[in-house]
Amino acid sequence: MDNELKPMDAEQLRERAHKMVDFIADYYKNIEDFPVLSQVEPGYLRNLLPESAPHNPESLQSVLDDVQKKIFPGVTHWQSPNYFAYYPSNSSIAGFLGEMLSAAFNVIGFSWVTSPAATELEMIVLDWLAKLLKLPDDFLSSGKGGGVIQGTASEAVLVVLLAARDRALRRFGKDYLKKLVVYASDQTHSALQKACQIGGIHPENCRWLKADISTNYALSPNVLSEELSRDTARGLIPFFLCATVGTTSSTAVDPLPELGSIAKRHEMWFHVDAAYAGSACVCPEYRQYIDGVEEADSFNMNLHKWFLTNFDCSVLWVKDRHALIRSLSTNPEYLKNKASEAELVVDYKDWQIPLGRRFRSLKVWLVLRLYGTENLQKYIRNHIRLAERFEALVREDPRFEVLSGKYILRFAVGAPLTEEKHINSAWKLLQDAASTLLAI
Amino acid sequence: MDNELKPMDAEQLRERAHKMVDFIADYYKNIEDFPVLSQVEPGYLRNLLPESAPHNPESLQSVLDDVQKKIFPGVTHWQSPNYFAYYPSNSSIAGFLGEMLSAAFNVIGFSWVTSPAATELEMIVLDWLAKLLKLPDDFLSSGKGGGVIQGTASEAVLVVLLAARDRALRRFGKDYLKKLVVYASDQTHSALQKACQIGGIHPENCRWLKADISTNYALSPNVLSEELSRDTARGLIPFFLCATVGTTSSTAVDPLPELGSIAKRHEMWFHVDAAYAGSACVCPEYRQYIDGVEEADSFNMNLHKWFLTNFDCSVLWVKDRHALIRSLSTNPEYLKNKASEAELVVDYKDWQIPLGRRFRSLKVWLVLRLYGTENLQKYIRNHIRLAERFEALVREDPRFEVLSGKYILRFAVGAPLTEEKHINSAWKLLQDAASTLLAI
Structure with a gap:
C-alpha cells in the first residue's frame, strides 16, 4: 500500500487533532461575533464547492479555511449565548471530551460482548441519573426495568409505542391493530404522531385532545376520561397514553398522578415525555413537576437539551425491559455469543431501532464527574x-x-x-x- | 451563578481538549498491546464505580486514570489492526476530526433553517459519492431523488420499507396491511426483519427465501419468481424486495439486474443493501458488483464500515424522495419557517426516524478531502x-x-x-x- 495514507497514525492524529482543538477553541472565543441565525440563501453552498470529490488529498489547513469561509456563514450558532430559539442544545467541555473519547474508541456496542464497558457504563450512569431524579426503583437496572440511551426523544417514544402496540396485539390478536387508540394532548410533540405513522396506528385512532388556557395547556383528566368512555363504548382499544412535562410550545405540565391512575384503570402503557424540562428535576425544588412518575411505564428526558451533554443523548427508562425486547429483538446466527445466550448480560441492540450504537455513556459519565x-x-x-x-x-x-x-x-x-x-x-x-x- | 462551572470557556476547552488529544494519540500508539476482545466478566464494572454520581467535580486526570484502569479492560478494540470480527468499523484521523468539528458546532440540523450548511453539505457530499460510485442520475439531488445520511443500515432499510408500505396502502387501502409481502434471501441482514416488525408487516408475509451453495448464497431469481406466483395467486400483494451486495455471513452478491426487472414487473420497491461491500465499488474494477443498481428504488452503504468514516454514517439514496417524505413528515406549528413553507429547501427531518440530527456530513467531507x-x-x-x-x-x-x-x-x-x-x-x-x- 502507498505509505502516504496513514489513516490512524498516532503521531499524525496527535498533530492534526491539536490543530483542530485550537480551531474549535478559537470558534468558541469568537462565537458572539456571529449572527445567531445563519443569513444565507437556500442553495448558497453549491456554488462554493466543486462538483465532485477531489482526486488528490488536500491539507487540513485548506479544509479549515473553507470551514471558516464557506461553512461558518451557513451555521446557525446553537451554542451562542444569544441563542433563545427552539430549546437549549447544550454542548459543554465535558460533553465534548466525551464525544472525542467515544469517536476514538469507535466501538459499535450493539451487544455486550462487542465492548462490555459500553453497555455496563450505560447501565451505571443511567442508574445514577435515576437516583438523582428520584425515579422509582422499578426503573433501576437491578429489577425488571432499566435505562437506555436513545438518540432522540422521537426514538424513545417510538420504541415504547411499539412495545405497547405489540403487547396489546399479543393480547387481542394481530388483526386488532386498527382498533388501537393513542391518547395525548394536542400540545404533545409531533414525535408521537410520527411514531404512530411508523407503527401503523390508524390516524383516526390518534386522539390529540384539546388543551387550552383553562388548564394552562395541560391535558385535562376529565377530557381524557370522556374520550375513553366514548372509545371503549365503540369497541376500540385504548393502549397508549403520553403525558408531557414541559410541552414544546408553552412548557405545560400534564397532571401525572391523575393521568397515571386513568392509564392503569384502562391498562394503557403510560409514557412520560420530559425531554426538555426533565433536567430541572435534578433540583429538589423542581422535582415536584414529575410527581406521579411512579405510575409511568416509561420516562424520557434529553440530556442533550439542558444537561450539558452534547447531542445526541436522550435517556429512556422503562419498568419492563422485556416488553421492549420482545418488540425489538432479532437473533441472527452471526450475532450469537456465549454471554448473550446465557442471558447474563444486557444487549442494548434489542432496546432500540438501530443495530449499531456509539459509546454514548462516556459523555454522560464525563459530565457527571467533571461537573458534579x-x-x-x-x-x-x-x-x-x-x-x-x-x-x-x-x-x-x-x-x-x-x-x-x-x-x-x-x-x-x-x-x-x-x-x-x-x-x-x-x-x-x-x-x-x-x-x-x-x-x- | 457560581463562577467555578464554565461549561464552555474557550481556554478551559483548549487546555482540556489538548490533554484529551494526547490521551487518545497514546491509545492509538499502544493499541496493539491490548487483547482485541475484552476479557472481562459480565458485571465487572459495577463494583469498580461508585453507587451514585459525585456531588463535587473531579479532575480530568482522575477521569482519564479511570478510563485507563477501568474502561480499557472492558473495551473490545475495534480499531486494533488485529481485529477481524464482524466487519470493519473504520475510524480515521479525518473522520475523527470531523466528529470533533461536528461536536463543537453541536447544531441540531432537523430543518434547513436550523443550520443551512448542515443540510447543504450533506446534499453535496452525497452527490459526490453518488458520482464516485457511478450511481444513476436519478439518485442525485438535482432530480426527484437524493441522498441522506442515516445512522445505520437498519434505519435506512426501515425508512424505505415504510415508504414502500405506505405507497402500497395508499394504492390498495389501509386495511391491506396484512396482505403486504416482503421478499429477500435468508442471507439478508436481520435489520430487514426488524424493520418488518416495526412497520407491522405480518411475520408470515416475510419471505426469507432459501439461498444455498448452488448460487453461492445469492438469491435465485427463479426461486423468487415461483414464490411471487404463489403469493399473487393467493391474493397477496408483493410490495418490497431487498437485495444484498455482500451479505453478512458470506459476502454473497444477489443478481441485481434480474431481481430489478422482477421487482419492476410486480411494482415492488427494490432496495439494494450494500452496507458492507458497497465501499469497494468506488474502485472501477469492483463497480460491476452493483451493476443493476439502475433498477433500484433505493441504495444503501455504510461509510462507517469500510470507508474511513467514524460511526455512525450510513448513506442512503432514493429515486423518489417524496415517497420518503410522505411517510415521515410531520409539520407542527413550532417547526414552521419561511424557507420550508416556500419549498425552497430540503428538511432532512422528513427523511429519517428521529427529528434531531448531527452535522454528520462534515466527517464525510473531511475524509474525501484529506484523503482524496x-x-x-x-x-x-x-x-x-x-x-x-x-x-x-x-x-x-x-x-x-x-x-x-x-x-x-x-x-x-x-x-x-x-x-x-x-x-x-x-x-x-x-x-x-x-x-x-x-x-x-
Whole structure:
C-alpha cells in the first residue's frame, strides 16, 4: 500500500487533532461575533464547492479555511449565548471530551460482548441519573426495568409505542391493530404522531385532545376520561397514553398522578415525555413537576437539551425491559455469543431501532464527574434565574404581556454561555422592535 | 451563578481538549498491546464505580486514570489492526476530526433553517459519492431523488420499507396491511426483519427465501419468481424486495439486474443493501458488483464500515424522495419557517426516524478531502490484497479449506491499521489452534 495514507497514525492524529482543538477553541472565543441565525440563501453552498470529490488529498489547513469561509456563514450558532430559539442544545467541555473519547474508541456496542464497558457504563450512569431524579426503583437496572440511551426523544417514544402496540396485539390478536387508540394532548410533540405513522396506528385512532388556557395547556383528566368512555363504548382499544412535562410550545405540565391512575384503570402503557424540562428535576425544588412518575411505564428526558451533554443523548427508562425486547429483538446466527445466550448480560441492540450504537455513556459519565451534581443543579438554577430576569423585564414594559396564549414570543433560556447581559440585550432588541411596530 | 462551572470557556476547552488529544494519540500508539476482545466478566464494572454520581467535580486526570484502569479492560478494540470480527468499523484521523468539528458546532440540523450548511453539505457530499460510485442520475439531488445520511443500515432499510408500505396502502387501502409481502434471501441482514416488525408487516408475509451453495448464497431469481406466483395467486400483494451486495455471513452478491426487472414487473420497491461491500465499488474494477443498481428504488452503504468514516454514517439514496417524505413528515406549528413553507429547501427531518440530527456530513467531507479519492481506492485495494494473502495462507495448509459453507471461520479484513504482519500472525494463531485440535 502507498505509505502516504496513514489513516490512524498516532503521531499524525496527535498533530492534526491539536490543530483542530485550537480551531474549535478559537470558534468558541469568537462565537458572539456571529449572527445567531445563519443569513444565507437556500442553495448558497453549491456554488462554493466543486462538483465532485477531489482526486488528490488536500491539507487540513485548506479544509479549515473553507470551514471558516464557506461553512461558518451557513451555521446557525446553537451554542451562542444569544441563542433563545427552539430549546437549549447544550454542548459543554465535558460533553465534548466525551464525544472525542467515544469517536476514538469507535466501538459499535450493539451487544455486550462487542465492548462490555459500553453497555455496563450505560447501565451505571443511567442508574445514577435515576437516583438523582428520584425515579422509582422499578426503573433501576437491578429489577425488571432499566435505562437506555436513545438518540432522540422521537426514538424513545417510538420504541415504547411499539412495545405497547405489540403487547396489546399479543393480547387481542394481530388483526386488532386498527382498533388501537393513542391518547395525548394536542400540545404533545409531533414525535408521537410520527411514531404512530411508523407503527401503523390508524390516524383516526390518534386522539390529540384539546388543551387550552383553562388548564394552562395541560391535558385535562376529565377530557381524557370522556374520550375513553366514548372509545371503549365503540369497541376500540385504548393502549397508549403520553403525558408531557414541559410541552414544546408553552412548557405545560400534564397532571401525572391523575393521568397515571386513568392509564392503569384502562391498562394503557403510560409514557412520560420530559425531554426538555426533565433536567430541572435534578433540583429538589423542581422535582415536584414529575410527581406521579411512579405510575409511568416509561420516562424520557434529553440530556442533550439542558444537561450539558452534547447531542445526541436522550435517556429512556422503562419498568419492563422485556416488553421492549420482545418488540425489538432479532437473533441472527452471526450475532450469537456465549454471554448473550446465557442471558447474563444486557444487549442494548434489542432496546432500540438501530443495530449499531456509539459509546454514548462516556459523555454522560464525563459530565457527571467533571461537573458534579451540585454544580449541575446550580447551572439549572442560574438559567431559571435568567429566565425570571427576562420575565421581569417583560412585565416592566406595559406594551408586553406574559402569557401562554396563541400568538406569543417564545424565549428559551439555556445555552451554556448565556449570561445576564445576553438576556438584557435580547430584551433591548425586542423592545426596539416593539417601538418600531407601535410607531407605525 | 457560581463562577467555578464554565461549561464552555474557550481556554478551559483548549487546555482540556489538548490533554484529551494526547490521551487518545497514546491509545492509538499502544493499541496493539491490548487483547482485541475484552476479557472481562459480565458485571465487572459495577463494583469498580461508585453507587451514585459525585456531588463535587473531579479532575480530568482522575477521569482519564479511570478510563485507563477501568474502561480499557472492558473495551473490545475495534480499531486494533488485529481485529477481524464482524466487519470493519473504520475510524480515521479525518473522520475523527470531523466528529470533533461536528461536536463543537453541536447544531441540531432537523430543518434547513436550523443550520443551512448542515443540510447543504450533506446534499453535496452525497452527490459526490453518488458520482464516485457511478450511481444513476436519478439518485442525485438535482432530480426527484437524493441522498441522506442515516445512522445505520437498519434505519435506512426501515425508512424505505415504510415508504414502500405506505405507497402500497395508499394504492390498495389501509386495511391491506396484512396482505403486504416482503421478499429477500435468508442471507439478508436481520435489520430487514426488524424493520418488518416495526412497520407491522405480518411475520408470515416475510419471505426469507432459501439461498444455498448452488448460487453461492445469492438469491435465485427463479426461486423468487415461483414464490411471487404463489403469493399473487393467493391474493397477496408483493410490495418490497431487498437485495444484498455482500451479505453478512458470506459476502454473497444477489443478481441485481434480474431481481430489478422482477421487482419492476410486480411494482415492488427494490432496495439494494450494500452496507458492507458497497465501499469497494468506488474502485472501477469492483463497480460491476452493483451493476443493476439502475433498477433500484433505493441504495444503501455504510461509510462507517469500510470507508474511513467514524460511526455512525450510513448513506442512503432514493429515486423518489417524496415517497420518503410522505411517510415521515410531520409539520407542527413550532417547526414552521419561511424557507420550508416556500419549498425552497430540503428538511432532512422528513427523511429519517428521529427529528434531531448531527452535522454528520462534515466527517464525510473531511475524509474525501484529506484523503482524496485515489488514496481511498488504494486503501480498499490494499485490504483486498491482504484478504487474498490470508486466502493464500489458508490454501497452503491442507487441513483448511476455503468455502462459504455452514461451519466456517469468518475473517474480515478492513481495520485502518492492519498490515500484512497482522494477517500473518492471525493465521499463525489459527494454525496453532488447528494443530492442537488435530493432535487430540
